[in-house]
Amino acid sequence: MRYEGNVFRPPSEAYSLIVQVTIGCAHNKCTFCGMYKNEKFRVRDLAEVVEDLKLARAYYNKVERIFLADGDALCLSFDRLRNILTEIKAIFPECERVGIYATPKDIMRKTMEELRELKNLGLGILYMGLESGSDEILTAVKKGVTAQEAIEAGRKAVESGLKLSVTVISGLGGRAKWREHAIRTGQVLSAMDPHYIGLLTLMLVDGTEMKRQVDQGEVELLAPEEVMRETRLMFENTNVTNCIFRSNHASNYVSLRGTLPQDKESLIRGIDRILAGGCHFKQEIFRAL
Numbered sequence: 688m689r690y691e692g693n694v695f696r697p698p699s700e701a702y703s704l705i706v707q708v709t710i711g712c713a714h715n716k717c718t719f720c721g722m723y724k725n726e727k728f729r730v731r732d733l734a735e736v737v738e739d740l741k742l743a744r745a746y747y748n749k750v751e752r753i754f755l756a757d758g759d760a761l762c763l764s765f766d767r768l769r770n771i772l773t774e775i776k777a778i779f780p781e782c783e784r785v786g787i788y789a790t791p792k793d794i795m796r797k798t799m800e801e802l803r804e805l806k807n808l809g810l811g812i813l814y815m816g817l818e819s820g821s822d823e824i825l826t827a828v829k830k831g832v833t834a835q836e837a838i839e840a841g842r843k844a845v846e847s848g849l850k851l852s853v854t855v856i857s858g859l860g861g862r863a864k865w866r867e868h869a870i871r872t873g874q875v876l877s878a879m880d881p882h883y884i885g886l887l888t889l890m891l892v893d894g895t896e897m898k899r900q901v902d903q904g905e906v907e908l909l910a911p912e913e914v915m916r917e918t919r920l921m922f923e924n925t926n927v928t929n930c931i932f933r934s935n936h937a938s939n940y941v942s943l944r945g946t947l948p949q950d951k952e953s954l955i956r957g958i959d960r961i962l963a964g965g966c967h968f969k970q971e972i973f974r975a976l
């Protein structure tokens with residue numbers, strides 16, 4: 688396979704074939720994100736993408752999952768995505784699921800019929816970064832979307848039949864806004880009712896605006912215990928119907944997992960045990976993005 692720049696994928700796509708259909712992120716403005724800061728966004732030629740698929744076919748006997756990178760590849764036009772998924776179906780008939788990163792705006796730009804057709808062609812899961820349910824925090828981190836827009840996009844994705852995985856970042860509002868972050872994020876997740884929630888913990892990346900804000904004292908990072916309190920408050924405000932929750936990312940101080948709503952109380956009790964000193968937090972040197 689040929690890759691350009693840094694290639695990122697969700698943890699659950701660790702065993703997927705990663706195919707870059709875009710380079711970089713079309714938004715590329717979030718203050719905490721350094722993933723594609725050095726990449727100039729562009730759409731890859733379809734011919735190049737198909738060449739990559741054929742190269743991979745020659746190399747792998749069986750490919751069950753494919754992830755379309757980079758940062759927000761659902762920004763591609765419906766026609767381009769349809770062409771890519773059609774090629775995947777022809778080249779990898781055994782492929783069970785195609786995944787893709789999607790911003791709320793990417794989802795809203797597609798009609799319901801288009802999303803359903805993409806699903807019929809093999810698109811299985813959208814990974815959407817909510818990051819926070821607080822409009823104040825979304826504006827501060829330049830996410831380019833409101834909480835209401837994120838809810839509408841999330842609902843639309845779920846109603847189209849696609850799986851929706853939503854990422855949230857602990858500590859994104861700093862000490863000043865941890866309560867607001869926890870409560871509003873729980874409320875927005877409840878309104879979206881996704882299939883998966885992934886909780887990361889804020890890590891500072893060199894060269895980002897967030898790093899500068901922390902260095903200059905404009906934003907105060909949460910200590911691990913404060914992250915736990917924030918997560919607890921978020922759980923209290925999260926009412927979803929059937930959702931797998933994971934905070935097992937390398938950035939997290941503690942790994943939590945469960946299915947909501949049935950494990951909500953045990954997750955909260957687990958956090959209480961952690962806060963009572965029943966667990967060691969991951970050391971900073973072992974945290975990573």
Ligand code: SF4
Nearest residue numbers: 712715716717720758
């Ligand atoms: S967080 Fe996502 S949308 Fe924001 S700049 Fe990074 S890749 Fe782009």
